[in-house]
Amino acid sequence: MTFINYASKEINCKVVYYGPGLGGKTTNLQYIYNKTSPEAKGKMISLATEADRTLFFDFLPLDLGTIRGFTTRFHLYTVPGQVFYDASRKLILKGVDGVVFVADSQEERMEANIESVRNLDENLGEHGFELTSIPYALQFNKRDLPYVAPVEEMYRILNFKREPTFEAVATEGRGVFDTLKSVAKQILIELRKR
Ligand SMILES: Nc1nc2c(ncn2[C@@H]2O[C@H](COP(=O)(O)OP(=O)(O)OP(=O)(O)O)[C@@H](O)[C@H]2O)c(=O)[nH]1
Numbered sequence: 733m734t735f736i737n738y739a740s741k742e743i744n745c746k747v748v749y750y751g752p753g754l755g756g757k758t759t760n761l762q763y764i765y766n767k768t769s770p771e772a773k774g775k776m777i778s779l780a781t782e783a784d785r786t787l788f789f790d791f792l793p794l795d796l797g798t799i800r801g802f803t804t805r806f807h808l809y810t811v812p813g814q815v816f817y818d819a820s821r822k823l824i825l826k827g828v829d830g831v832v833f834v835a836d837s838q839e840e841r842m843e844a845n846i847e848s849v850r851n852l853d854e855n856l857g858e859h860g861f862e863l864t865s866i867p868y869a870l871q872f873n874k875r876d877l878p879y880v881a882p883v884e885e886m887y888r889i890l891n892f893k894r895e896p897t898f899e900a901v902a903t904e905g906r907g908v909f910d911t912l913k914s915v916a917k918q919i920l921i922e923l924r925k926r
């Protein structure tokens with residue numbers, strides 16, 4: 733849940749990067765971290781296995797400007813994509829304000845993408861959220877690889893509610909900030925309604 737601190741004039745929002753294993757969630761955060769000025773970011777924390785698979789989560793606090801004198805701070809998290817870490821994924825969704833789904837564009841990963849969207853929908857439900865109403869952006873990552881599914885087909889299969897979608901190559905940063913801005917904007921619009 734968005735946390736507004738009136739004393740320190742801060743708005744804190746939580747964005748979770750979700751998606752199948754090896755889809756590029758951590759790479760999105762790493763790119764954002766590398767391209768953000770030191771004043772605007774906190775320490776990036778990654779709890780990973782030796783093989784660089786996310787074990788619990790990555791965490792990156794980011795200041796994205798001010799609104800009416802309030803600093804808007806976004807806490808970016810990734811979940812571990814590997815199927816058997818479901819308990820961690822559930823836990824990390826606690827208090828979420830917006831979700832970025834990082835889909836792997838490779839044809840062979842389409843089943844894993846579908847399974848992961850379903851899992852997201854289910855796990856959001858357990859926290860009393862709904863994918864239909866939560867700020868949400870869909871990213872088609874790894875567009876640089878051979879054997880990727882056409883974007884139109886991925887949209888048809890994976891879109892949930894005509895959410896904004898972005899083609900990306902997270903390793904090169906393509907689409908990374910557009911995706912983040914989209915979900916951040918949706919969160920701030922929701923905030924304004926309260
Ligand atoms: N070619 C290519 N490789 C990518 C891209 N994005 C990520 N990768 C690579 O894919 C691998 C997995 O990326 P991660 O960011 O660790 O994936 P993840 O979604 O965090 O995976 P889990 O933590 O296991 O859920 C790494 O070797 C990345 O360098 C991309 O757009 N193109």
Ligand SMILES: [Mg+2]
Nearest residue numbers: 757758785786
């Ligand atoms: Mg990861």
